[in-house]
Amino acid sequence: MMRRKLVAGNWKMFGSLARNEGLLNAVAAGAAGMPGVDCAVCVPFPYLAQAQQLLRGSRVAWGAQDVHQLDKGAYTGEVAAPMLCDFGCRYVIVGHSERRTLYGETSQLVAEKFAAARESGLVPILCVGETLAQRESGETETVAAEQLDAVIGLLGVQSLRDAVLAYEPVWAIGTGKTASPEQAQAVHAFIRRRVAGHDGQVARGLCILYGGSVKAANAAELFAMPDIDGGLIGGASLVADDFLAICNAGQN
Ligand code: PGA
Numbered sequence: 001m002m003r004r005k006l007v008a009g010n011w012k013m014f015g016s017l018a019r020n021e022g023l024l025n026a027v028a029a030g031a032a033g034m035p036g037v038d039c040a041v042c043v044p045f046p047y048l049a050q051a052q053q054l055l056r057g058s059r060v061a062w063g064a065q066d067v068h069q070l071d072k073g074a075y076t077g078e079v080a081a082p083m084l085c086d087f088g089c090r091y092v093i094v095g096h097s098e099r100r101t102l103y104g105e106t107s108q109l110v111a112e113k114f115a116a117a118r119e120s121g122l123v124p125i126l127c128v129g130e131t132l133a134q135r136e137s138g139e140t141e142t143v144a145a146e147q148l149d150a151v152i153g154l155l156g157v158q159s160l161r162d163a164v165l166a167y168e169p170v171w172a173i174g175t176g177k178t179a180s181p182e183q184a185q186a187v188h189a190f191i192r193r194r195v196a197g198h199d200g201q202v203a204r205g206l207c208i209l210y211g212g213s214v215k216a217a218n219a220a221e222l223f224a225m226p227d228i229d230g231g232l233i234g235g236a237s238l239v240a241d242d243f244l245a246i247c248n249a250g251q252n
Pocket of ligand 1: 010168172173174175176212213214233234235236
């Protein structure tokens with residue numbers, strides 16, 4: 001099965017209306033010439049309308065970085081999946097390590113958010129990955145398995161059909177330390193094998209992104225690995241030329 005590559009930006013808590021305009025227009029213009037890769041940007045909630053306005057009709061999809069697990073209710077400050085749909089989102093990141101560590105999101109909660117996204121027709125980008133301490137104590141696979149199994153346990157393996165996973169070693173996020181292509185490939189292959197244990201077809205079709213200090217300079221070697229299907233890009237997604245160079249590296 002030929003999996004299309006996806007390069008998704010995660011803007012985190014960066015941007016302004018004035019700054020975003022140039023960035024979104026440049027990404028849309030650049031992606032127009034890259035039919036061999038799918039591109040997306042996950043922007044802060046207040047900028048979804050701007051992303052929708054500037055990216056509509058382009059080759060670049062957009063999405064959010066988090067979602068509440070319920071579709072409405074008295075939850076001050078939260079945002080529900082149907083609201084993301086109102087703004088044309090295709091994707092939503094769930095379980096980013098910053099949410100897990102800074103906001104105490106458990107794998108169970110992340111699985112519920114994944115469910116909410118699916119129910120609304122959004123494509124969840126489920127992030128998994130170990131800390132440096134966990135890697136050094138040999139727990140890399142255990143951690144990825146636990147984070148993945150929470151979703152499979154709650155929703156079944158079919159919920160991963162057409163979903164996106166992102167392997168993001170916490171020690172590589174925003175640190176400039178990228179996992180080597182071989183290190184990343186090993187975990188991606190482990191994740192795909194684990195899904196294959198439930199359903200081989202779902203596993204073969206599953207898009208597994210790598211995230212953690214992906215740059216124009218290292219993207220091509222990462223994306224060349226057999227189980228790496230693109231990238232989730234933080235810092236480098238805020239600079240149009242850098243992000244587009246990474247998208248270009250993803251062209252099959
Ligand atoms: P980074 O972030 O590319 O800045 O390391 C990746 C992420 O957190 O998704």
